[in-house]
Amino acid sequence: MTLIEVLKYLSLAGGLFFLLTMVAAYLTLMERKVLARIQQRMGPTYVGFKGILQPLADAIKLITKEDLLPSWADRSIYWLAPIAVLVPAVLMWVTIPVTGELVLSNFDMGLLYITAISVLSVMGLVMAGWGSANKWAVMGGLRAAGQLVSYEIPFIMSILAIAMLAQSLNLREIVFQQNHFAFILKQPLAFFIFFTAGLAELGRIPFDIHHAESEVVGGPFVEYSGAHWAVFYLAEYMNTFTVAVLTTLLFLGGWIWPTMPFDGTLHNLLSLILFMFKTILVIYLIFWIRGTFPRLRIDQLMAFGWKILVPLSFINILITSSILFFADRNPAFSPISHWIMSLTSLMLLVFTVYLIKYRANANGDVDSVRLVSASEIRQNILKKNEVTH
Amino acid sequence: MKSGDIFNMEVQQIHNDDAIDLMINMGPQHPSTHGVFRLVIWVDGEKIVKAEPHIGYLHRGSEKICESEYYNQVITLFDRMDYVSNLNNELAFSLAVEKMMSLDVPERAQYIRVILCELNRIASHMLFYGVYGLDAGATTPMLYGFRERERIQELFESVTGARLMHNYIRIGGLKQDVGPDFKSKVLKVTEDLKRGIEECDVLLSKNEMFLVRTKGIGIINAADAVNYGVSGPSLRASGIAYDVRVNDPYSIYDRFDFSIPVGSNGDCWDRYYVRIEEMKQSLRIIEQALRDMPDGEISTPIKGMVRPPKGEVFIRTESPRGDLSVFLVSDGSDKPYRVKVRAPSFANLQALEIMLRDTYLADAVLVLGSIDIIMGEVDR
Numbered sequence: 111m112t113l114i115e116v117l118k119y120l121s122l123a124g125g126l127f128f129l130l131t132m133v134a135a136y137l138t139l140m141e142r143k144v145l146a147r148i149q150q151r152m153g154p155t156y157v158g159f160k161g162i163l164q165p166l167a168d169a170i171k172l173i174t175k176e177d178l179l180p181s182w183a184d185r186s187i188y189w190l191a192p193i194a195v196l197v198p199a200v201l202m203w204v205t206i207p208v209t210g211e212l213v214l215s216n217f218d219m220g221l222l223y224i225t226a227i228s229v230l231s232v233m234g235l236v237m238a239g240w241g242s243a244n245k246w247a248v249m250g251g252l253r254a255a256g257q258l259v260s261y262e263i264p265f266i267m268s269i270l271a272i273a274m275l276a277q278s279l280n281l282r283e284i285v286f287q288q289n290h291f292a293f294i295l296k297q298p299l300a301f302f303i304f305f306t307a308g309l310a311e312l313g314r315i316p317f318d319i320h321h322a323e324s325e326v327v328g329g330p331f332v333e334y335s336g337a338h339w340a341v342f343y344l345a346e347y348m349n350t351f352t353v354a355v356l357t358t359l360l361f362l363g364g365w366i367w368p369t370m371p372f373d374g375t376l377h378n379l380l381s382l383i384l385f386m387f388k389t390i391l392v393i394y395l396i397f398w399i400r401g402t403f404p405r406l407r408i409d410q411l412m413a414f415g416w417k418i419l420v421p422l423s424f425i426n427i428l429i430t431s432s433i434l435f436f437a438d439r440n441p442a443f444s445p446i447s448h449w450i451m452s453l454t455s456l457m458l459l460v461f462t463v464y465l466i467k468y469r470a471n472a473n474g475d476v477d478s479v480r481l482v483s484a485s486e487i488r489q490n491i492l493k494k495n496e497v498t499h
Numbered sequence: 500m501k502s503g504d505i506f507n508m509e510v511q512q513i514h515n516d517d518a519i520d521l522m523i524n525m526g527p528q529h530p531s532t533h534g535v536f537r538l539v540i541w542v543d544g545e546k547i548v549k550a551e552p553h554i555g556y557l558h559r560g561s562e563k564i565c566e567s568e569y570y571n572q573v574i575t576l577f578d579r580m581d582y583v584s585n586l587n588n589e590l591a592f593s594l595a596v597e598k599m600m601s602l603d604v605p606e607r608a609q610y611i612r613v614i615l616c617e618l619n620r621i622a623s624h625m626l627f628y629g630v631y632g633l634d635a636g637a638t639t640p641m642l643y644g645f646r647e648r649e650r651i652q653e654l655f656e657s658v659t660g661a662r663l664m665h666n667y668i669r670i671g672g673l674k675q676d677v678g679p680d681f682k683s684k685v686l687k688v689t690e691d692l693k694r695g696i697e698e699c700d701v702l703l704s705k706n707e708m709f710l711v712r713t714k715g716i717g718i719i720n721a722a723d724a725v726n727y728g729v730s731g732p733s734l735r736a737s738g739i740a741y742d743v744r745v746n747d748p749y750s751i752y753d754r755f756d757f758s759i760p761v762g763s764n765g766d767c768w769d770r771y772y773v774r775i776e777e778m779k780q781s782l783r784i785i786e787q788a789l790r791d792m793p794d795g796e797i798s799t800p801i802k803g804m805v806r807p808p809k810g811e812v813f814i815r816t817e818s819p820r821g822d823l824s825v826f827l828v829s830d831g832s833d834k835p836y837r838v839k840v841r842a843p844s845f846a847n848l849q850a851l852e853i854m855l856r857d858t859y860l861a862d863a864v865l866v867l868g869s870i871d872i873i874m875g876e877v878d879r
Binding site for chain 2: 145148149150151245246249253315316318319322323324325326327400401402403404405406407408409410466467478479480481482483484485487488491
């Protein structure tokens with residue numbers, strides 16, 4: 111490897127990191143603005159035009175803040191944890207294509223690589239929990255481990271269905287396979303599982319139990335301050351972006367629009383804009399969910415994962431693979447196979463939503479509160495007094 | 500799969516005799532202990548094995564200070580006990596002194612007191628609503644609750660001159676008359692509140708996740724609730740229709756027609772929803788009071804210092820948190836000899852031990868939130 115090559119790779123890595131940092135920083139601003147809109151507030155308005163420089167101000171504040179180290183902390187683990195969380199978040203981006211041309215390295219095993227790398231960040235959270243020597247942090251770390259590991263299964267299983275459909279693990283290939291129909295149309299159930307499990311992987315509301323502010327006071331991050339704390343959140347927002355991008359790539363057709371009329375540079379530019387637009391929609395959905403839902407308890411979260419998402423994802427794979435198998439065997443079946451796949455998937459999704467919506471309530475009725483009129487009580491008291499006198 | 504199975508998983512607890520349960524200090528500096536409350540909990544994994552509440556971090560000796568203040572000054576101290584429903588507290592003390600001195604409070608003052616106290620009840624429940632949302636992990640209800648609370652606070656500011664520590668209800672009446680536009684202002688606020696309460700209700704109450712988090716959690720049955728002296732919405736959620744405003748009416752509460760929401764399960768959701776319904780009933784009281792409010796004096800003049808005759812008096816009121824009683828002993832001087840406050844939060848907090856049985860760590864937050872404690876009142 112020549113020096114030029116080394117410099118090239120270094121600059122690429124640096125550029126990627128810088129870009130991701132900027133994206134993550136502005137996601138925080140977007141989240142605050144979206145949440146503010148939901149909650150009838152203004153959000154940040156002070157720094158720059160309409161608060162546009164707020165992330166910068168936040169960054170300066172966090173970097174200049176003192177980094178505290180609890181005296182009982184396990185030093186090396188404590189300081190390494192933020193890096194262990196950040197590195198996988200960035201590494202995933204090596205193979206994620208943004209347009210047909212724009213990708214660092216187009217692996218053929220891209221999806222496998224991404225799923226493999228994404229699990230690694232659990233280790234960082236557990237490290238942070240352990241290293242902080244804080245009971246809340248340990249608890250948060252363990253919660254994170256349980257949650258992330260169990261939601262990894264439906265996450266990967268839903269991806270598997272897509273891989274079977276596209277017959278490829280190459281993300282670029284998967285996007286080109288959606289030239290006519292985005293996979294969300296063929297696999298609405300897989301989309302639901304992927305998105306839900308993705309939210310759980312991110313640890314966002316309603317699955318944010320590992321750093322639940324009101325329960326474990328920030329979980330693994332409770333002892334961190336300043337730049338190290340910022341690194342955790344940087345990684346978290348990068349992961350949010352990654353999940354949104356993966357959703358776009360796997361289900362929403364990435365940069366593809368069925369009738370893209372242009373060629374060359376203009377095409378690339380439009381693809382990029384379209385891709386970002388779809389991604390931002392997904393991110394908006396994530397923030398919207400954050401603004402509306404309370405969080406689940408750990409056992410409920412596990413039950414939801416193991417009792418609903420895991421069986422559903424297996425059923426989904428079963429159905430998808432058998433439909434693909436039959437379509438492969440007899441060509442007459444092939445044209446309608448897509449429709450059958452869509453319909454079964456949709457029906458299963460509706461059934462799931464019904465299950466969650468109408469049968470989730472554990473202890474029966476929501477009309478347990480009745481009204482007793484005051485005059486009724488007054489009469490009763492009068493009667494009672496008459497009896498006693 | 501039977502109903503309700505989805506979000507419930509029987510966790511097989513493998514209890515090793517050699518293992519010690521993890522002791523965690525929840526509070527006094529924990530974001531969801533509603534003040535400086537300390538709950539020492541022993542957990543086995545996520546399950547709570549034992550919980551031990553510690554109070555006293557906000558003890559300011561209010562009751563003792565009362566003994567060295569003039570009667571009119573004591574009201575300011577009552578403001579600071581339950582700092583979320585100040586007017587209700589002021590009313591309790593004023594009623595006690597008035598009963599002792601056999602003062603007749605003018606009709607107009609009585610009506611204004613009721614209107615303001617009921618508004619304060621709504622404001623207090625709105626705070627509960629918002630904070631309970633936060634406890635459950637939903638951030639948005641907090642802002643909605645505070646929006647509604649803000650309307651009431653603004654009204655209070657225009658009437659009493661202060662947003663929190665009003666010192667408005669005085670012995671024998673009120674500090675000053677309300678402005679000429681009081682009626683229209685209150686009407687506007689109640690109109691907005693009606694919509695606001697509905698909105699808040701829709702936002703959180705029937706949310707599936709909120710239901711699975713609160714239904715069947717922190718149950719206390721009626722017998723236990725009575726034995727522990729639980730009062731207010733927490734008692735009514737257990738299925739006992741007992742409200743001091745109706746059962747032992749004070750001020751002019753016997754004139755109004757309203758209902759008392761009563762739960763049946765005594766769980767967190769019932770305690771939560773009883774409060775939501777109570778806000779709607781408070782609006783009904785306010786409407787009736789506004790309709791019947793007469794003109795006239797707002798205060799009975801008292802010559803010289805307030806000097807109740809020698810003796811003692813016990814008065815019960817219904818604060819937003821429950822039965823707020825004041826026991827007052829006078830030795831005939833211008834300062835009370837002894838003031839004892841029966842704070843509802845204090846009594847309700849004692850039942851926490853029962854409610855926390857068989858719950859998870861995450862539930863502890865919700866159970867504590869559902870009894871709506873104010874530490875200023877618990878510790879006094």
